[in-house]
Amino acid sequence: xxxxxxxxxxxxxxxxxxxxxxxxxxxxxxxxxxxxxxxxxxxxxxxxxxxxxxxxxxxxxxxxxxxxxxxxxxxxxxxxxxxxxxxxxxxxxxxxxxxxxxxxxxxxxxxxxxxxxxxxxxxxxxxxxxxxxxxxxxxxxxxxxxxxxxxxx
Numbered sequence: 137x138x139x140x141x142x143x144x145x146x147x148x149x150x151x152x153x154x155x156x157x158x159x160x161x162x163x164x165x166x167x168x169x170x171x172x173x174x175x176x177x178x179x180x181x182x183x184x185x186x187x188x189x190x191x192x193x194x195x196x197x198x199x200x201x202x203x204x205x206x207x208x209x210x211x212x213x214x215x216x217x218x219x220x221x222x223x224x225x226x227x228x229x230x231x232x233x234x235x236x237x238x239x240x241x242x243x244x245x246x247x248x249x250x251x252x253x254x255x256x257x258x259x260x261x262x263x264x265x266x267x268x269x270x271x272x273x274x275x276x277x278x279x280x281x282x283x284x285x286x287x288x289x
Contacts, residue, residue, distance in 0.1 A: 145267070148201060152263050155196040160255050163189035167251055178247050182236050183229050185251075190225040202271035216270055223265035231258050 166188040170181035194217055198207065207213035232254040239250035 148267070149263060151201040152197070152266065153259070155193055155201055156255075156259060156262075158196070159189040159193040160252070162192045163255065164248060164251060168248065171247065178240060179233055179236065182232055182247075182251065186229045186232050187225065190221060190228065193224070194220045197266060197271065202266075205271050219270045220266065223269050224262045227261055227265065228255075228258050 163185045166185035167181050170176040170184055171178050174181075176184070197220075198213065198216065207216060232251065235254040235257060236247070236250050239245040239253060240247045245253075
């Protein structure tokens, strides 16, 4: 039987969400400091706070969530970070700004509560983008590299 639940990498999904939970704290702290302390407008503060979380999350996903798919060198890690920023980062920033504009701007929900809702809304899409586009890879089947991970074999 080939159910979708058999193909979901549950352990990786849990690791992704653990890193994401810590990233939420990073994002909320940055948002609170930028808006609450520094007086930065909430949309600008939101974009900057998301970027703080994106950098945090990338580092931990590289070292923890997808540790079984390590970067081959610094150049490969930079390429991954660019892909991560273009997928997870842009998706998170655009969705957060849109949802924040609606919830905090129009509906007058507290900006921190609105941000938590925004973050939750992006979780599944960010995981799939990370697994399929950023940290992709598969074991090569030729005898020289059997069972050794290589990107895009």
